Amino acid sequence: MLGLFTFQICKWGFNFGKNMLIVHCLVGLIQILQISGLLISLTQEFKKEMDYARYLGINNVLIELKHSESPKLAKLINNFLDSFNCELSFWILLPTNSTLFINEDCWLVWRKFRTLCNNCKNLFVGLAFTEDLGDEFASYKQIQRWRAEPLSFIRIDYSLFVRGNGSELKLTDVHSKLLKNLFFNNQCQHLLLSSLNYDELNELVFEEMLNGSLDCIKENNCKRVIEEEFLDEYMDVLQIPLQPLSNSLDSSVYNTFEQDKPKYLQYQKAIKTALEDLLLQNLENIILIVLGAGRGPLVNASLSAIAEARKTFKYQKEFSVKIYAVEKNPNAIISLQYCNEERWKNSVSIIQSDMRSLTLFLESKEIENPDIIISELLGSFGDNELCPECLDGVNNILKENTICIPSSYRNFLTPIQSLRLYQNIRDLKNNNNCNRVNEMQ
Structure with missing residues (x-):
């Protein structure tokens, strides 16, 4: 040497x-x-x-x-x-x-x-x-x-x-x-x-x-x-966008969603504010629909908000809230039914359906026109879960003054630097090129 x-x-x-x-x-x-x-x-x-x-x-x-x-x-x-x-x-x-x-x-x-x-x-x-x-x-x-x-x-x-x-x-x-x-x-x-x-x-x-x-x-x-x-x-991992409209999510994905405690706390505050607004309008029978209920975190937030609103209006007026949980995933329906029996005292009506088909349930009087609708379809970049398309299909059942939570959303872009993401994208591109060469051969 x-x-x-x-x-x-x-x-x-x-x-x-x-x-x-x-x-x-x-x-x-x-x-x-x-x-x-x-x-x-x-x-x-x-x-x-x-x-x-x-x-x-x-x-x-x-x-x-x-x-x-x-x-x-x-x-x-x-x-x-x-x-x-x-x-x-x-x-x-x-x-x-x-x-x-x-x-x-x-x-x-x-x-x-x-x-x-x-x-x-x-x-x-x-x-x-x-x-x-x-x-x-x-x-x-x-x-x-x-x-x-x-x-x-x-x-x-x-x-x-x-x-x-x-x-x-x-x-x-x-x-x-x-x-x-x-x-x-x-x-x-x-x-x-x-x-x-x-x-x-x-x-x-x-x-x-x-x-x-x-x-x-x-x-x-x-x-x-x-x-x-x-x-x-x-961290620094390329995420494949979820497609809950075409694929039924598994329990681990729902569990990942539910780890975001601050998000559901904000939902709870928003629901409580919406209830208070409706009660101040002397509305006594409120219809609340959760769209895409999953395993029930938004139902939990709704029930907590209702309990808080009752404390606020304890000596002022009586009111009732009817909750409908809409979910198309048959496996998640089982989780919702369990929660309804064991935790929610059968206070929630569970609807297994694509939210775009709710007009049929309205015509058969299985649901009522909502005063509040709640959803969490927003994906990593606003609509990667087909949020606009899905929610647009619900317009036919809304009242003139139905409160939507969220009522709107905005997307923002910010530049980031991640060497690992760059490497992963480059490898993905190289693998795709290799696959094309193999297909040509």
Whole structure:
């Protein structure tokens, strides 16, 4: 070999699962010398080292970036990934100080490098905490840019720890704060602990370093609310629009809807306001129809709103509210019937029908013209559940002054940045092109 690479094994690699700490697989560390005019030799040598890494069963290769411009290194990685079908991932390590990359912050250097690597899915980034942090890491807004990047690991050196009042090792305040800001959701899962003097990393000291790092990570995770944890699996994932009109949704999809507690609380407030408006108009018998009732969250919101309205008008007037729950999914009807018997005291009339066919039920006097209609058909972008088409079919049963909740909606567009979404869309496009080629053959 030409000696252009040095290959080491990183001893201290850890993976953070939801409930436990697991010793992670070995990580190969490669130091690459930037030598001009040796790209062919570099490519051959690089392949040899990667083959050896795969032979050892190593899944992740860590490469420390030494320059703000590294086109040859990017070409090496690109050539290797294009030529060999393997599961090897490359971890690109960048320092958090501003001395190595003059006039450029760390994030811009990483963005340029991953662009040179064609934004490959096998490419991940890691940050090596340094004693002096660059200005970008003092700005919360600039730190947030890393949320859109495949930040996979953080390396912390022994020199960044100080002794606390109880003589325990802990990170300095500034590094502890940065670690909390960067260790978000389940994407950044690896923590590499190191020391320039390996004799310092005896088992006891290493355990202290680990505990000192974990303390601030655990503190950060404890602040996360249930809703945030629930959304983790949906982060940076392409969602296929739902089609409840043509497909019956399963229970897990309804369960996902029902996790949005604030939404149903707002519905409850709106329903209560609508009831109060009708009662002030001296309407004593109110007809309320829930369109697309699913498993009944809007019925629950309606019943809670009715109970609150009764408290408000307790000594003023008596009134009754008749609730119709309309649902076309035969499986969801079973859930509605169960709720009606066990929770709602059979106070709800359940109608199994497409909402566009309610005119027939009105003619047969199975339902009445509604004073309030409620729906939650709005999809991720307003009408991806065919909301306008479905609700338009209900116009024939409305009164002149029927209150609709929601009464209107507006769509907004905002630019976002997500490398993972871009990669997924690109893969989807490539797969479609491959399928077309296969069909032509």
